Amino acid sequence: MASTRILLALLIPAFVAAQDLEEQVDAVVQKNLKALRIPGLAIGVARGxxxxxxxxxGRADLENNVVVEADTVFRAGSITKQFTAALIMKLTEAGKLSLDDELHKHLPDFPKKKHRITLRQLLSHTAGVRSYTSLKEKWRKRSRLDLDHEDLLAVFKDEPLDFPPGTQWVYSNSGYYLLGMVIEKVTGLTYQKHLERTLLRPLGMGRTYYDDTRRIIKKRAHGYDVRGRSTRNADFISMKQPFAAGGLATTVGDLIVWVQAVAAGKVVSEDSLATMTTRTLLKSGRSVDYGFGLALGNLAGKRIIAHGGSINGFSCNLSWLPDHDDTVIAVLSNSVSSGPRMLATQIGDIVRATK
Structure with missing residues (x-):
């Protein structure tokens, strides 16, 4: 009987803390849902x-009044990039490529530029390859089409470099598209198959998908475009277009599994993770708060490793605080807004204050 009382005494504070956390998160979320007019979102928080x-x-589907649940699937946008970076690092560990390989070594048909472009520079957004998504009308008029690699490359391959590689940092979806092609060339598999075999299946991420608009995915959220007082269905985009730069769909639960696996050394080696989470050094000597598929910063003096994502009708944020008991915060939403990033920051403050 005494041992039972001791056990209860230990469990009650943990229950109260979790209950208090949920109440505080609920209040913050409801405020942002209303202020930003976000149709729906999912939140996942883990610690230790x-x-x-x-x-x-909120709602995953406004037309059919379907509520968002914890396992609702949202498009993850550029959170995909850290998966692509991890695949490259694993191929490096296996000796199948080097970070300092020239792009042309693996993709000889890509037009040679004035300057040498390396895989390391593509991973860190310092290669200067123009992002196809920045080529407004040239790309947008094709964005609804299921383009193969050759046709998508035609959008940007002949564009001049934005700057000599290694001298500046400019976010480039083209860089990660090319990295996906390198993965396919080296493995002999499609990006999707290699991703599933190497990461998703071994980690048990059964609710994470290489997205396909034709595929039936249970509990898939619909994306919306919210402008002022108007809410409409988001513009269609072929999911062949984002590819290795933004083609995944997932749940908050699977994102927590992903970060916990990365932290536990189940994805890449300790040295590889250190490389992925090291600030990029430009040729000028200036460092950039970005590694490989991961943005680097601090929250109240503690490291934060994070990345956002935004794609037609969806935005998200995934944050990892390794110095705060490996806290993970995942926010997925079905409209494009600053909400996920803001919520991740506010929830981070709540978690740090909750024992």
């Missing part, structure tokens, strides 16, 4: 290897 909160808010 334990999931503290996984919950849906």
């Amino acid at each position: 290897g334990k999931v503290l909160l996984a919950k849906g808010y």
